[in-house]
Amino acid sequence: MMQGAVCHGVPAALLPTGVGRGPYAYQTFRDLIDAYRFDRPAGFTVKLEGEATATVYYLVSGWLVLSKSTANGHRQIVDVVLPGGILDPVSADACTSIVEIEPLTDVSFAAVPREDWHRMLSENPSITREIDIINRAAIARMFERMLRLGKGSAESIIAFAIYELHLRSTVLGMTDGYRLRIPMTQQQLGDFCGLSAVHVCRTLRRLKRHGVLEVTDHMDIRIRDIDALTEIAGIDPDALRQEIIPAA
Amino acid sequence: MMQGAVCHGVPAALLPTGVGRGPYAYQTFRDLIDAYRFDRPAGFTVKLEGEATATVYYLVSGWLVLSKSTANGHRQIVDVVLPGGILDPVSADACTSIVEIEPLTDVSFAAVPREDWHRMLSENPSITREIDIINRAAIARMFERMLRLGKGSAESIIAFAIYELHLRSTVLGMTDGYRLRIPMTQQQLGDFCGLSAVHVCRTLRRLKRHGVLEVTDHMDIRIRDIDALTEIAGIDPDALRQEIIPAA
DNA sequence: CGATTAGTTGAGGAGACTCAAACATTGTGG
DNA sequence: CCACAATGTTTGAGTCTCCTCAACTAATCG
Numbered sequence: 001m002m003q004g005a006v007c008h009g010v011p012a013a014l015l016p017t018g019v020g021r022g023p024y025a026y027q028t029f030r031d032l033i034d035a036y037r038f039d040r041p042a043g044f045t046v047k048l049e050g051e052a053t054a055t056v057y058y059l060v061s062g063w064l065v066l067s068k069s070t071a072n073g074h075r076q077i078v079d080v081v082l083p084g085g086i087l088d089p090v091s092a093d094a095c096t097s098i099v100e101i102e103p104l105t106d107v108s109f110a111a112v113p114r115e116d117w118h119r120m121l122s123e124n125p126s127i128t129r130e131i132d133i134i135n136r137a138a139i140a141r142m143f144e145r146m147l148r149l150g151k152g153s154a155e156s157i158i159a160f161a162i163y164e165l166h167l168r169s170t171v172l173g174m175t176d177g178y179r180l181r182i183p184m185t186q187q188q189l190g191d192f193c194g195l196s197a198v199h200v201c202r203t204l205r206r207l208k209r210h211g212v213l214e215v216t217d218h219m220d221i222r223i224r225d226i227d228a229l230t231e232i233a234g235i236d237p238d239a240l241r242q243e244i245i246p247a248a
Numbered sequence: 249m250m251q252g253a254v255c256h257g258v259p260a261a262l263l264p265t266g267v268g269r270g271p272y273a274y275q276t277f278r279d280l281i282d283a284y285r286f287d288r289p290a291g292f293t294v295k296l297e298g299e300a301t302a303t304v305y306y307l308v309s310g311w312l313v314l315s316k317s318t319a320n321g322h323r324q325i326v327d328v329v330l331p332g333g334i335l336d337p338v339s340a341d342a343c344t345s346i347v348e349i350e351p352l353t354d355v356s357f358a359a360v361p362r363e364d365w366h367r368m369l370s371e372n373p374s375i376t377r378e379i380d381i382i383n384r385a386a387i388a389r390m391f392e393r394m395l396r397l398g399k400g401s402a403e404s405i406i407a408f409a410i411y412e413l414h415l416r417s418t419v420l421g422m423t424d425g426y427r428l429r430i431p432m433t434q435q436q437l438g439d440f441c442g443l444s445a446v447h448v449c450r451t452l453r454r455l456k457r458h459g460v461l462e463v464t465d466h467m468d469i470r471i472r473d474i475d476a477l478t479e480i481a482g483i484d485p486d487a488l489r490q491e492i493i494p495a496a
Numbered sequence: 497c498g499a500t501t502a503g504t505t506g507a508g509g510a511g512a513c514t515c516a517a518a519c520a521t522t523g524t525g526g
Numbered sequence: 527c528c529a530c531a532a533t534g535t536t537t538g539a540g541t542c543t544c545c546t547c548a549a550c551t552a553a554t555c556g
Binding site for chain 1 (some may be wrong): 286317318319320322323325326340346347384387390391392393394395397398399400439441442466481491
Binding site (some may be wrong): 195 | 513514515516
């Protein structure tokens with residue numbers, strides 16, 4: 001049912017809304033995206049380096065995760081990118097890549113040469129502003145996640161992750177009420193929440209047992225008690241929405 | 249000795265380097281900063297909200313931390329801001345503040361109205377680029393910290409924090425070789441590393457016992473075995489420097 | 497010089513980890 | 527169409543890290 005929206009097509013909320021409202025700006029941005037658009041199946045992985053970093057990525061559809069890993073094999077997913085997300089994976093020295101990128105689903109994205117990207121921005125101040133807002137939202141949700149990664153129980157970080165992904169998906173029109181398919185394994189959710197896969201499993205089952213969630217068939221989630229979920233996650237729903245949802 | 253550099257005056261590396269190299273750009277930026285500059289003692293706190301968020305802060309000297317806290321009293325420091333750092337504490341909706349701000353020392357900063365800030369940027373593309381780089385560096389170091397916050401032992405996150413702060417301070421000319429004064433209590437370091445103050449204490453003592461650090465008198469730190477420190481933190485020193493140090 | 501704040505140390509407990517084995521689901525080749 | 531492999535989830539047992547509580551010491555300051 002809703003897989004379609006996740007993996008294919010441009011969600012209604014994506015290009016039309018939010019990014020450039022004037023007809024000219026809209027055309028420009030969209031043309032640029034279309035010109036450099038690629039489709040890739042779920043399997044591929046990118047370790048960005050060298051000239052690959054001279055590129056700005058704009059996700060049109062599908063889910064990506066950005067992660068870092070340590071020498072001893074641990075991995076932390078630092079952000080989940082949903083359609084409309086921007087990926088500018090270049091560190092301070094403008095040539096070392098910061099993160100590894102992994103698609104969770106089939107993805108469609110635009111790989112725009114940095115030069116073209118910046119030209120487009122300089123010609124379209126309104127888009128610059130929109131993108132600024134998108135970036136702010138990304139930082140805001142990272143802050144929230146750090147809060148729960150550092151302090152906070154397994155329950156609270158998992159509850160937060162699920163609530164965050166549900167909220168963001170809903171804004172993109174990818175949910176069916178309180179139902180949400182998260183295209184991650186428990187291992188990946190663990191890498192996102194700083195937990196072992198085993199503990200993710202136990203925690204999800206506890207949430208299920210307490211009637212907060214329903215989890216079926218590989219992360220097909222239904223939120224049964226949203227108040228309990230936000231309570232466990234330590235979320236003020238209105239404040240969170242204002243912080244992490246790009247609103248112009 | 250080096251406290252002077254931490255708390256007062258403009259570190260050599262700050263305004264002159266990095267931010268705007270042409271005489272015109274340099275003048276403009278510096279004038280703006282000077283026009284809106286404030287000094288504040290260590291004690292004050294800001295909870296930014298309302299029109300306060302229509303302001304961009306540029307830290308001239310001193311240390312600040314940005315933190316978030318939960319309803320149940322836990323706090324996570326999401327970043328430490330050193331001289332030259334920019335603080336644009338506005339979330340996606342452009343009016344809710346994301347973070348609380350706390351100075352660790354006496355600070356001198358410029359509180360620039362957003363409008364003026366953006367005008368300055370639009371008139372000085374080179375400064376825009378510099379600031380972009382500063383922001384990237386901030387994100388890169390947050391990614392690194394998230395990796396250790398999620399996975400990683402108390403030793404590794406503390407070792408990382410100390411190494412990071414030493415590296416950044418060194419670039420700003422605020423260290424004396426391997427000596428560094430971190431103006432944080434163990435409680436604050438714990439809030440930064442996602443640990444209790446008690447465990448910070450134990451961990452520091454262990455590092456001391458193993459000859460990695462020397463800790464005297466309220467976080468006056470000397471790194472005795474930098475290789476051991478990077479090993480424990482899981483750091484590749486060259487790569488880290490490239491990622492988190494703004495280099496133009 | 498007491499009062500406050502920060503750091504140290506011990507004891508005990510809870511939460512999350514690892515290892516390991518069983519089970520479920522999906523996909524594949526014979 | 528079945529057997530089997532591969533992948534992911536579930537559950538149990540045991541351990542270790544880190545937390546909390548609490549008492550004590552050290553340093554700082556009016």
